[in-house]
Amino acid sequence: MPAIRMDGRAVAARWKEEARKRAEHCLEHGVTPHLAVILAGEDPASRVYVRNKENACAKAGIRSTVIRLAQDCTQEELEKTVLTLNEDPGVHGILVQLPLPKHLCEARVLALVHPDKDVDGFHAMNAGRLMIGQKGFVPCTPLGVMKLLEAYGIPICGKHAVIIGRSNIVGKPMAMLLLAANATVTLCHSHTQGLAELTRQADILVAAVGKPGFVTAEMIKPGAAVIDVGINRTQDGLTGDVEERAADVAGFLTPVPGGVGQMTIAMLLSNTLDAAERHGC
Ligand code: NDP
Numbered sequence: 001m002p003a004i005r006m007d008g009r010a011v012a013a014r015w016k017e018e019a020r021k022r023a024e025h026c027l028e029h030g031v032t033p034h035l036a037v038i039l040a041g042e043d044p045a046s047r048v049y050v051r052n053k054e055n056a057c058a059k060a061g062i063r064s065t066v067i068r069l070a071q072d073c074t075q076e077e078l079e080k081t082v083l084t085l086n087e088d089p090g091v092h093g094i095l096v097q098l099p100l101p102k103h104l105c106e107a108r109v110l111a112l113v114h115p116d117k118d119v120d121g122f123h124a125m126n127a128g129r130l131m132i133g134q135k136g137f138v139p140c141t142p143l144g145v146m147k148l149l150e151a152y153g154i155p156i157c158g159k160h161a162v163i164i165g166r167s168n169i170v171g172k173p174m175a176m177l178l179l180a181a182n183a184t185v186t187l188c189h190s191h192t193q194g195l196a197e198l199t200r201q202a203d204i205l206v207a208a209v210g211k212p213g214f215v216t217a218e219m220i221k222p223g224a225a226v227i228d229v230g231i232n233r234t235q236d237g238l239t240g241d242v243e244e245r246a247a248d249v250a251g252f253l254t255p256v257p258g259g260v261g262q263m264t265i266a267m268l269l270s271n272t273l274d275a276a277e278r279h280g281c
Helices: 008-028 044-060 075-087 106-112 124-132 140-151 171-180 195-199 244-248 260-277
Strands: 034-040 063-069 093-096 160-164 184-188 204-207 225-228 232-234 237-239
Touching (some): 008 260, 044 063, 044 260, 063 075, 075 106, 124 171, 140 225, 140 260, 160 171, 171 184, 171 204, 184 195
Parallel strands (some): 034 063, 034 093, 160 184, 160 204
16 A cells, blocks of 8 residues: 655644644734744745745744845854844744855844744754653654644654754654653664665655755665655756655655645744744734
8 A cells, every 4th residue: 555645734834724724813813923034045946935934824824034145145144143133022933044145144143033933943042952752842743743743643652763864953853852751762874874774664755955866765664754854956847855666665654745844934923933932922
């Protein structure tokens, strides 16, 4: 039987509707939820992502402001922009669209975003909170994966979850969330030896590598839930990290597009509303 396609679009639509109601509630209490996005440079993919975020905010009734900085903007200019947004009581969430132009230091900029406005969950304070099980902002993509697993009733407690990729924005927080949900977690990366042997033991397999077709059908345990986080631009359009034949082996599979990407945006709305609701709505 082919894998059940996990419809991120449908699950995200429910979260977006919930966000719309929460935004309405805030407005009724005199608070306009407001996300500020800083877009530095001309990266075409980043421009698409930012446009999608703007559209999603508009539909949910969340105000969004995009601050566009030139490709050759200085570190100082960028940092000043973040500090100004930190001080603005009308701005609830701040997002710095990554990647930044090469000459800019990502780590320094992310460290300046006020942790209470860090709706991407990239600040060290929020990463630390996640690690020690305290409440804070959780990065949108792994949070969206958790909500997707939940929506499809996929058991996590006691299961073996294998994650390929250890970035700060996907792999590591994904590992923390699955661990907090009582999975046994294996976190793999480019130096991992015997990768296929490990992935074949996974009840839940998360691929966040950024290489089209990296996970083959042979690497999957029959019946496993396979979450494809990858977004790769190829000649055939957008594809994930998991090859199509995986659907013959997996029990559940997320499509690309229409899977995790949709959930990421829904979680950004949710995090922005969490930030706005701290202002008494
Ligand atoms: P990074 O490039 O930061 O991380 C990639 C990870 O893959 C690294 O940890 C790297 O290991 C690992 N890796 C690379 N080659 C191998 C290999 N041969 N074997 C095992 N591991 C390997 O990427 P991101 O985490 O930022 O993103 C991953 C993918 O997810 C991308 O396609 C990105 O576009 C997509 N993405 C999708 C989102 C969504 O909303 N759906 C959101 C964010 C990202 P090492 O650390 O050793 O280098």
